[in-house]
Amino acid sequence: MQLDLSGKTALVTGATGQLGRVIARTLAACGANLALHYINNDTKARELQGEIEALDRKAVIVQGDITKQDSAFRMRDEIQPVLGGVDIVVANAVIQYEWTTVLEQSPEDYLSQFESCVMQSVYLAKAFIPHMQDIRAGRFIGINTECAIHSTLTNRPIPLVSVEWMAYIAYLPRRLVSIRLP
Numbered sequence: 001m002q003l004d005l006s007g008k009t010a011l012v013t014g015a016t017g018q019l020g021r022v023i024a025r026t027l028a029a030c031g032a033n034l035a036l037h038y039i040n041n042d043t044k045a046r047e048l049q050g051e052i053e054a055l056d057r058k059a060v061i062v063q064g065d066i067t068k069q070d071s072a073f074r075m076r077d078e079i080q081p082v083l084g085g086v087d088i089v090v091a092n093a094v095i096q097y098e099w100t101t102v103l104e105q106s107p108e109d110y111l112s113q114f115e116s117c118v119m120q121s122v123y124l125a126k127a128f129i130p131h132m133q134d135i136r137a138g139r140f141i142g143i144n145t146e147c148a149i150h151s152t153l154t155n156r157p158i159p160l161v162s163v164e165w166m167a168y169i170a171y172l173p174r175r176l177v178s179i180r181l182p
Helices: 018-029 042-054 069-083 107-135 159-179
Strands: 009-012 033-038 059-063 088-091 139-142
Touching: 009 018, 009 069, 018 033, 018 042, 018 088, 033 042, 033 069, 042 059, 059 069, 069 107, 088 107, 107 139
Parallel strands: 009 033, 009 088, 033 059, 088 139
Antiparallel strands: none
């Protein structure tokens, strides 16, 4: 990929997952320093940190529950002294659970998907976008499961959560412009 991200810092949530690792490696290959978020897999996070540092990039690992606002602010506060402000946020983490039909899926699973897809983006925006507004630059990238595309009423529980997430991601740039940017 021909993209110069030298001097930029990116946060990738869910960095220890398969897609998260690919995203982190790609951003590092383009020159970005990385904040690598994980929830449980400290070993995988440290391995990925080593890979990023082997590319002569700075990397820090941050553990956090992306469904909690205080966790997003704590991650920001841990990243800032090591890498500076975050210029690129990739909201990639999602809570995994066993798929079943819409009628059989528990309400708690729907709530966890809403929290990990929609509320993660809200919390990360609150924690990291003020820096982007201050420097008048930055990117907030929301990744969501392709399962939403393949959803039907009988086999996947994600469609409503995905619609809410897409609406928030579409709304975010317009709201930021109306708040602080000319």
